[in-house]
Amino acid sequence: MPWPPLVDPGPPLAPHERHRYARHLTLAALGETAQRRLRAARVLVVGAGGLGSPALLYLAAAGVGTIGVADDDVVDATNLQRQVVHRESAVGRPKTASAAHTLTALNSGVRVVEHRERLRADNAAAVVAGYDVVVDGADSFATRYLVNDACVLAGIPDVWGSVLAFDGQVSVWWAGHGPCYRCVFPDPPPVGSVASCADAGVLGSVCALVASQQVTEVVKLLTGVGEPLVGRIAVHDALAGTSGVVPVARDPRCPLCGAAPTMTTLTDLEEACRPGEAAPLVSPADLAALLASAEPPVVLDVREDSERAESSIAGSVHLPLGALRTGGYAGVLDPARPVVVHCAVGRRSAVAARVLADAGYAVQDLAGGILAWQEEGLPVERGVREAGTPAAAREAGPPAAREADPPVAREGGTPGDPPRQRADRHTADSRP
Ligand SMILES: [Zn+2]
Known part of the structure; x- marks a missing residue:
């Protein structure tokens, strides 16, 4: 399937440019026309950190004519292990200025635009405007969702990468051509559930592995060469x-980006994250003990019908997350009884627990979900059909968030959970 180039070629190359980019011009798939497209292109890199640093270097070396750098941070000595666009002499300086200095020294033929600000809902559209493609090297979920949203609304591709420890992931989110980030990761992970690179560490060269693939995707998109990771x-x-x-x-x-979009403007994610409000966790063994006590809690399963049919905890009440979010719990749960909420692995239940806590319920969240319960050897029922849950309540809400594993931020991911497994589990969870 041919992908048209994102950028029209600019004027013919000068002799010194033909010399400089000779190895590109020799590539049959690229040639001079592609190099002219690169020179005419405008690429925004969000974050001049672990991913942004090598990406910026390769974009400048490749001759991308206009390179935007968005970052509000200053260079720290701990950055130098992987953020290779910064030098020791730049410690304490703004990352945008440090990056611009290095890029200009590498290639005086490129224009570097500094956006020394953190992307927010009130500035992201203006920053993204005028660029052909965005490279996401952001350090927070809030920024990652914002980059995606701004790209969708601007109609341009978001070349996404993430790394943690020794693992990396790359994709191109491009609404109208394939999924956007929200299609695949509809909700941010619960606060505190995802380790950061500061917590878990990251091998610097893995940043380069991911960032160089991001730049390769950018070059493919700009020049219309190859099959992008859409x-x-x-x-x-x-x-x-x-x-x-x-x-x-x-x-x-x-x-x-769906058939009936409800998000038509940019919003900040921080409010949705509400740090510090995660419900207390209860282990499978402790829940089993509670259920055997004189006053057992109500166990609430917030998974979908098909998941519940495969396995469920005896006596549990069922209300999918989508219905719960729109108030469906009112007719299902007794406010006087404590609730333990669970899903498959703990992502949806964390969201549900916050909703119920806000509504005044005494709520705990089953750590690791029903999978952890089963791994402890605790009993489940199989093939249970629904009884006692009002169908109207279940159908009232929007479709529940699917339990994709958390997207990765802060160059981050979930330690001990290889991305291959995570992605596999995501696709399994994405079945219609
Ligand atoms: Zn989407």
Whole structure:
């Protein structure tokens, strides 16, 4: 399937440019016309950190004519282990200025635009405007969702990468051509559930592995060469020395790029995250003990019907997350009884627990979900059909968030949970 180039070629190359980019011009798939497209292109890199640094260097070296750098941070000595666009002499300086200095020294023929600000709902559209493609090297979920949303609303591709420890992932989110980030990761992970690179560490060269693939995708998109990673996530396990590609699908119910979008303007994520309000966790063994006590809690399963049919905790009440979010719990739960909420692995239940806590329920969240319960050897029922849950309540809400594993931020991911497994589990969870 041919992908048209994003950028029209500019004027013919000068002799010194033909010399400089000779190895590109020799590539049959690229040639001089592609190099002219690169020179005419405008690429925004969000974050001049672990991913942004090598990406910026390769974009400048490749001759991308206009390179935007968005970052509000200053260079710290701990950055130098992987953020290779910064020098020791730049410690304490703004990352945008440090990056601009290095890039201009590398290639005086490129224009570097500094956006020394953190992307927010009130500035993201203006920053993204005028760029042909965005490279996401953001350090927070709030920024990652904002980059995606701004790209969808601007109609341009978001070349996304994430790394943690020895693992990396790359994809191209491009509404209208494939899924956007929200299609695949509809909700941010619960606060505190995802480790950061500061917590878990990251091998610097793995940042380069991911960032160089991001730049390769940018070059492909700008010049119309090859098959971009639209609708696919490339996953790298550097310790195992393996790489793979996992297909991901557009969600027609996506609130941003779906058939009936409800998100038509940019919003900040911080409010939704509400740090510090996560419900207390209860272990499977402790829940089993509570259920055997004289005053057992209500166990609330917030998974979908098909998941519940496969396995459920005896006596549990069922209300999918989507219905719970729209108030469906009112006719199902007794406010006087404590509730333990669970899903498959704990992502949806964390969201549900916050909703119920806000509504005044005494609520705990089953750590690790029903999978952890089963791994402890605790009993489940299989093939249970619904009884006692008002169908109207279940059908009242929007479709529940699917239990994709958390997207990765802060160059981050979930330690001990290889991305291949995560992506596999995501695609399994994405079945209609
Ligand atoms: Zn979408």
